[in-house]
Amino acid sequence: MPRILTKGSRSGVEDDYAGWSDEENLKHYNIAFYDLLDLENRKYEVVHPWFDLEDAVHFPSRDDVVQFLFGGNDLVIRLPEHQEVELRGEDREGNTERYSCDLFEWLPFYVGLNDGEEGSDLIEVRDGFEDWEPCFANDFEWEVVLQRIAQRSRYRSTPYSDPRPRPSKPGMSQQVQSRAAPRSSDYGPNVEVEVIAEENVGRTIAAEVGLVADDDDGDPVHSDGSVYLIPANSSKKFDEFTQDILVEVFDVDVEQVPEWLDDYQVPGEEDILSEIESLESQVSELEQQVERAEWFRQLLFANDEDYSDYGLEKPVREAFREMGLTVEGEKPGFRDGGIVLDDQTIILEVTGRKRGVRLGKVQKLERHVEDAEEEGYGQDRSGLLVYNPFRNEDPESRSLNPNNFREELEDRGFKFITTYQLYQMLCAYERGEIDTDDVVEKLTGEDTIIEFSGSVGHGGDTLRGRIDSVRQRLDRLF
Structure with a gap:
């Protein structure tokens, strides 16, 4: 009876199962199944295999795969979609980033997928491989083609290298390094x-790959084991995929789970489902929080134009409200809102621009304040110009000279704040580093140009990704 390993997904018939972060010893098994489609679906849960971090993906070394195959053992890979x-x-500063990972890099040969063209459901199994037909049954459809399988020209046992861009030295441009042609020993x-x-048009969607190496006398030696690159069948779960191959291809006597078993509840199923539903409700609340939190990032790039899909005025008002202030809405054609304090009303003018600050916006704010006085709106009125200058540039690299408009503001008793400074304040408030009184003190203090130096974390994509990952895991449970 062969010793069986599954990696990524469970089949119910394996001797051992390994998660993506587990360090399995491939050479301890005769047949191994690696579910790369599962890894692709869990991309927000795991870490790039080069990093020595918790949750980092572990693959066997290329040399281990070579020894495994020349030992007469077989590796079955369920193909990903990309x-x-x-x-x-x-x-290099310890901030979370995302890096590209080739899911086939760990193999001792090159695999190239073509996932950019629409696939076909007209599939033909080649003569001699009829045992594989169950993998392509039940209206099989597939979108990925095995475009190229070839010898590696730059071979090393440890597959994954540092994915981070090389640091550039100050004052020197990064140059592309020339690479010498590989020597025969590099292959x-x-x-x-x-x-x-x-x-039906001759494009390969499943293949068997064997290895060939030279012995000490220079004679070719063929591996007794193979790597099988097999697409997923959407009508079959991984356990059925695995059991079909074990029974039909490898003639392994697998005791099939009877179909009627699913008609019976597991012990405590109702309590478990109730707990899952409670978790799903919490995830839904988290999704709403994430959506609102991501929405505030419009403070970093949006403008004030009505035709824009990304408005600026509403996020500005909501940011001040989020920090505990009372903010009244805009009066179209007049002010963009008003911050109501105990003894003062701050009239808002909100704008974003691809360039720097226009003095005309200070004059526009002055008209807003005058209109509010005529209307009798608020008390002890002052003005705050909330500006998003150079909005298409990274906020950390924007250069703004307040001296160009400081005098105009001071003459009118107005204040100025960039939306990036406002965003930093909001982040600090959510972290509990400042409170509403601190925000009021900034708005009513002596400084004409309101500045706030707070850290803004990076990695918002990870936040959304982790929520998506939890949602996927709950979906699998259901």
């Missing part, structure tokens, strides 16, 4: 490819 995925890692083992199944 060759590369973005996985978490850390930049990995050669490959023998047999097409298992192809589309």
